[in-house]
Amino acid sequence: MSKTITVIPGDGIGPDIVKSATAILDKAGCDFEYEYVDAGLTALEKTGELLPQNTLDAIARNGVTLKGPLTTPVGEGFTSINVSLRKHFGLYANMRPVLSFKGTQARYDNIDIITIRENTEGMYSGLGQKVSEDGNEAEAVSKITREGAERIVRFAYETARREGRKKVTAVHKANILKSTSGLFLKVAREIAEEYPDIESAEMIVDAACMRLVMNPEEFDVIVTTNLFGDILSDLCAGLVGGLGMAPGANIGKDCAIFEAVHGSAPDIAGKNLANPSSVILASIQMLEYLGMADKAEKITKALADVIESGDRTTRDLGGSHGTTDFTQAVIDRL
Secondary structure, eight states: OOOEEEEEOOSTTHHHHHHHHHHHHHHTTOOOEEEEOOOTHHHHHHHSOSSOHHHHHHHHHHSEEEEOOOOOOTTSSOOOHHHHHHHHHTOOEEEEEEEOOTTSOOSOSOOEEEEEEEOSSEEEEEEEEEEOTTSSOEEEEEEOOHHHHHHHHHHHHHHHHHTTOOEEEEEEOTTTSTTHHHHHHHHHHHHHTTOTTSEEEEEEHHHHHHHHHHOGGGOSEEEEOHHHHHHHHHHHHHHTTSGGGOEEEEEOSSOEEEEEOSOOOGGGTTTTOOOOHHHHHHHHHHHHHTTOHHHHHHHHHHHHHHHHHTTTOBGGGTOOBOHHHHHHHHHHHO
């Protein structure tokens, strides 16, 4: 029986790059059924809602979702759709791997790092956000719970063990944020003791940024809180050629959403220019999550060969081709 995947094509370049990913999944023999639903600006225009109920129902029903970039209208009181989805479905773990592909314009060629970010707490929980009436003071509350910290740190160690990784680095700012980051670090140290087979390290976030730029090969799996994870995972993407090469998975107890982490790039939407690699890599993460490692490996090899050989690559990869040619180059290898 074929598995049904919820697909959110998204805004801007989303529909083009998502179409590319599903064509590649089909060619690799994945035998998925796709249920297409809308979110973001596309949904707002059609239904008056950024996240329609039928979209939430489809995500819940199928358990696995592949999504393109979504646009949240700025300055109109709308909550970020990505944050809303994470909260609604309890997608507490944000997993963003970066891997060097030969042929990209990246500064390094030996990067293989997974950033695992707590997705529901910390500075992004939206608690206590207020601005004084005179507009001169603003406040927000950061909240970390023992349960949230334990869950994400354990997820990081389990991921490391499952993927044969050697080291987990807990990144924090406990020297200054003694309460919140302090609790996260305390919990990280306790859980590290349960995994004697994996090397454990801890690093203050500013030092981690510097070390990632100077000696990125020191890192294997990074686990951290919401705000730091957002920043560090983008820094890591920069090490492998930018957000066009960076996928993300949002994983909860019974639901997972796999996405391109870059924006919707409305300036190039519909022009057949976008590099679909990020959402292709997200679909590879999805296959691994579904236990389809053989298919995941097949697509990874095909993608790597296209990029290394420069066959029909997009402009950001040094080529002169568009989304459809690039996709066909991957499909030809499958």
